[in-house]
Every structure is written in C-alpha cells, then in structure tokens.
Amino acid sequence: MVVKLPETTEKVVENLLRLANTKIPEDIGWALEAAAEWETDKTAYAQFGAILDNIRKAEHLGKPMCQDTGIPIFYVRGRFDSSISRDIAEAVRRSTANIPMRPNTVDPFTRANHGDNLGDGMPCVHYIPTDDDFTEITVLLKGAGSENMTRLGMLNPADGMGGVKRFIIDSVLDAGGRPCPPGIVGVGIGGTSDECVAMAKRALLEPLDHEDPDPFIKELEEELFVKLNSSGLGPMGLGGSTTVLGVKIRKAACHTASLPVAVNIGCWATRRASARITGSDIKYSQGAIL
Amino acid sequence: MILLTAPLSEKTVRGLSLGDVVHLSGPVVTGRDDVHIRALEYLDEGKPVPNCLEGAVIYHCGPIMRKMDSGRFSVVAAGPTTSARMNSLEPRFIREFNIRAIIGKGGMSRGVADAMKEVGCVYLAATGGAAVSLAEGLSETVGSEWDDLGMPETMWKFNASRLGPLVVAMDSNGDSLYEKVRNGLKRDY
Numbered sequence: 001m002v003v004k005l006p007e008t009t010e011k012v013v014e015n016l017l018r019l020a021n022t023k024i025p026e027d028i029g030w031a032l033e034a035a036a037e038w039e040t041d042k043t044a045y046a047q048f049g050a051i052l053d054n055i056r057k058a059e060h061l062g063k064p065m066c067q068d069t070g071i072p073i074f075y076v077r078g079r080f081d082s083s084i085s086r087d088i089a090e091a092v093r094r095s096t097a098n099i100p101m102r103p104n105t106v107d108p109f110t111r112a113n114h115g116d117n118l119g120d121g122m123p124c125v126h127y128i129p130t131d132d133d134f135t136e137i138t139v140l141l142k143g144a145g146s147e148n149m150t151r152l153g154m155l156n157p158a159d160g161m162g163g164v165k166r167f168i169i170d171s172v173l174d175a176g177g178r179p180c181p182p183g184i185v186g187v188g189i190g191g192t193s194d195e196c197v198a199m200a201k202r203a204l205l206e207p208l209d210h211e212d213p214d215p216f217i218k219e220l221e222e223e224l225f226v227k228l229n230s231s232g233l234g235p236m237g238l239g240g241s242t243t244v245l246g247v248k249i250r251k252a253a254c255h256t257a258s259l260p261v262a263v264n265i266g267c268w269a270t271r272r273a274s275a276r277i278t279g280s281d282i283k284y285s286q287g288a289i290l
Numbered sequence: 291m292i293l294l295t296a297p298l299s300e301k302t303v304r305g306l307s308l309g310d311v312v313h314l315s316g317p318v319v320t321g322r323d324d325v326h327i328r329a330l331e332y333l334d335e336g337k338p339v340p341n342c343l344e345g346a347v348i349y350h351c352g353p354i355m356r357k358m359d360s361g362r363f364s365v366v367a368a369g370p371t372t373s374a375r376m377n378s379l380e381p382r383f384i385r386e387f388n389i390r391a392i393i394g395k396g397g398m399s400r401g402v403a404d405a406m407k408e409v410g411c412v413y414l415a416a417t418g419g420a421a422v423s424l425a426e427g428l429s430e431t432v433g434s435e436w437d438d439l440g441m442p443e444t445m446w447k448f449n450a451s452r453l454g455p456l457v458v459a460m461d462s463n464g465d466s467l468y469e470k471v472r473n474g475l476k477r478d479y
Binding site for chain 1: 309311324351352353354356366367368369371372374395396397415417418419420421422423424425426440441442443455457459467468470471472474475476477478479
C-alpha cells in the first residue's frame with residue numbers, strides 16, 4: 001500500500017517559487033501574444049519576439065525567466081498559525097540555492113549580501129486571517145526595475161479624479177522603459193498612505209481577465225488602459241502601441257482631508273503563483289484577488 | 291541584421307545608426323552600480339583596475355550564476371538591469387576606459403549621450419527580462435573580478451556568441467531613441 005504524505009507547507013512554498021519563476025501566468029502570456037499581433041512598430045515587434053521566445057525557453061528549461069528573481073512578497077490568507085513564517089523563510093533559503101534564485105537582499109547600510117535572500121524583515125509576508133477552512137499562500141516576485149518606479153501621491157481632495165488620473169498617467173510615462181513595459185499598472189486610491197501603497201501592489205495579483213464588480217473602477221481601468229496605450233511609449237520605452245497590458249485598481253475609504261493615490265508597476269514578467277491548501281488537497285493557480 | 295565582433299573599433303561604432311538591430315560576439319564584461327563605484331574610486335586612489343575594462347563592451351547586468359562541481363561558473367539567466375541608475379557615474383567611466391558599447395535597458399541621460407559622442411560609444415538596448423535567451427548568447431564564462439561584491443554586483447567576464455537581439459538606442463552622434471519617444475509622448479489626461 002502506498003501512503004501519500006501531505007506536502008509540507010515548506011514544500012508548497014518551494015513549488016510556488018519555482019512555478020512563479022519559470023512559468024508566465026496564463027493571462028499575461030495571452031495578453032503579450034495578443035499585443036504582439038497588433039503591434040506594427042518594427043522595434044516594438046522585435047521586443048515582443050524576444051519576450052515570447054524567452055518565455056518559451058524559460059518554461060521548457062525550467063529556468064527563471066528573468067535574472068532579477070526579485071524580492072518574493074507573500075500573502076497568507078485563511079487559517080494559519082505563526083509557524084508559517086518559519087516555513088516560508090526556509091523555503092526561500094532553499095529555493096535560492098535550488099532553483100536557483102539570485103541572492104538579492106542586502107543590508108541597506110553596508111550593502112552586504114548574505115546570499116540567501118533573507119535578512120532583517122525578510123521574507124516580506126502579509127497576513128490576512130479569515131474564518132475559511134483553507135490556507136491560501138500567494139507569492140509575487142517583484143524585481144527592482146519596476147519596484148523602484150513606485151509612486152505615492154498625497155493629493156488634495158480638490159484635485160479630484162482628474163488629479164488622480166494625471167498622477168497615474170505621469171507615473172507610468174515618466175518611468176519610461178525602466179520598469180520593463182508593457183506590464184500591469186497597480187493602483188491604490190484612498191486609504192491611509194501605507195494602505196494605499198499596499199493596495200497598489202496587491203492589485204498586481206489580480207488576473208487580467210478578471211472584471212472588477214464595481215462599474216466605476218472597471219470604467220476607470222478601461223479609460224486609463226486606452227490612454228496609456230495611445231501614449232506611444234511602447235515596449236521597453238522604445239516606442240510602439242503597447243505600453244500596458246492592464247490597469248488594476250483597488251480603493252479604500254480615506255480621511256475627508258486626504259486623497260491618496262499610489263502606483264506600483266508590474267513588469268511584463270509579473271510573476272505570481274498561489275496555492276490553496278484545504279486539508280490534504282492543494283490547488284495551484286497563478287493569480288489571486290486580494 | 292548586423293553581427294558585431296568585440297573588441298569594437300571606434301570606426302565600427304560610429305557607423306551604427308539608431309534603430310539598427312545587432313547581435314554581438316566577443317568579450318563582454320558585466321558592470322552595474324558597485325563595479326562603476328569601485329572602478330572610479332580605485333582610479334582616484336591610484337589602485338589598479340582590471341585591464342579588461344579598457345575599450346570594453348559593458349553589460350549592465352547582474353546574472354544568476356551557478357557554481358558547477360568543477361568550481362567554474364555557468365550562467366543561468368542574464369538579462370539587462372536598469373541603466374539609468376548609473377547615469378551619474380557613466381560619463382566619467384566611458385571617458386576613463388574608452389568604453390565602446392553599453393548594453394542595458396531603459397536608456398541613459400543626456401550627460402551619458404554626450405560622453406558617448408565624444409569617445410565613440412553606443413548604447414545597445416537588450417530586451418528587459420529576456421534573461422534565458424540572452425544567457426544563451428553568453429555561452430562561455432571566462433572568469434570574474436571583485437567577487438566580494440556578491441553575485442549580482444560582481445564583474446563577470448563572458449565570451450559572447452551572437453548575443454541579442456540588441457537595438458542601437460543611443461548612437462555616437464549623441465542621438466537617443468528614448469529622447470525621441472519621450473518628446474513625442476501623448477499625455478492624454
């Protein structure tokens with residue numbers, strides 16, 4: 001008799017890191033292929049050729065699609081206990097050696113690199129406890145090229161939605177080719193300053209083909225998508241008709257005297273993976289709505 | 291399609307035009323933030339700097355390298371990093387070492403374009419994130435310098451074989467495709 005032992009949490013996290021690093025989420029792969037079809041600019045078309053070729057090779061060879069394997073950001077939702085933080089840290093350490101991932105974390109003062117992607121405050125884990133009967137672990141790999149373009153604007157309420165749109169459009173266009181466009185624009189509107197930035201990043205987890213149930217948000221996402229793609233920035237900032245693959249917005253109530261808006265750009269290789277563990281059943285996917 | 295072979299002559303570099311798509315073979319040296327900082331510091335202090343920098347092709351890249359059982363390293367993934375971080379260091383770096391080509395992503399400042407025009411150097415845009423395809427073009431790892439800087443920041447020396455595709459995005463006339471795109475951007479608020 002073969003007894004199948006349930007996978008340990010540590011092993012599940014290792015699986016997530018490997019999946020996210022080596023396989024582009026389906027929704028993003030489709031969006032890139034569609035964009036390549038309608039691109040007419042010669043330089044832009046060459047960029048799509050290189051991107052699609054790379055995606056195929058990375059998956060086939062089981063190698064990380066980008067050398068900047070980023071800082072892995074984890075979201076743990078559902079039921080869990082505090083031991084999960086140790087499991088995640090150990091999985092990061094092991095995956096750094098095994099996949100391999102580039103050792104990216106350094107001390108901010110000395111810039112010393114300990115080679116294991118750990119260190120003070122790492123790994124970065126957000127906890128969302130709920131009464132559900134599952135534990136859902138999601139990872140987002142965030143490279144520095146896109147993360148360094150993050151912007152927070154504490155606008156005045158008088159700036160209104162016009163000011164919000166201007167801030168988002170300027171944030172994306174001023175970033176130029178640095179965050180490896182065409183990618184996903186994550187936006188937070190409202191909340192406090194910290195929550196606003198956190199929302200902008202969480203928005204990147206949402207699959208591109210998911211429609212926001214709030215019609216106001218859906219319309220704003222579509223309007224910004226069209227406006228950004230008519231800018232001419234193009235893939236890698238070299239010109240062309242595809243600047244973003246999608247715009248994803250999260251909102252929260254804010255102080256009556258505030259209008260926070262945050263932009264967090266995901267590169268074309270917005271790498272995400274999710275596992276939902278219910279008892280001994282584990283389901284993997286490559287996106288989450290948080 | 292143009293095939294370039296490093297080391298590059300000033301004449302070859304000055305013959306390239308914006309938008310040309312090239313592949314590159316020959317010696318390529320990686321250098322990002324810390325290599326630039328240390329090389330310029332060492333020059334100021336009169337300390338020796340690895341001679342592979344003279345007339346070199348510099349790749350703004352922090353690769354993933356795997357140490358093999360033989361003790362040698364092989365490249366796993368090696369796409370470009372954001373070049374703009376080196377904007378303040380690059381003009382002097384180009385002038386001191388007569389750099390002939392910089393491979394990177396996102397483009398560089400007017401100050402860098404001016405140094406490129408003066409010395410005879412081009413900026414070749416590699417596709418960001420295309421790390422597995424680009425690693426295939428860096429098939430031979432020759433060695434490394436300054437390993438104490440950590441894997442991403444180490445100066446890795448490769449012998450490239452048809453590395454690319456690379457787009458000439460800043461030429462040696464001081465022209466920049468990024469500036470052209472930026473000046474033509476439509477900001478529809």
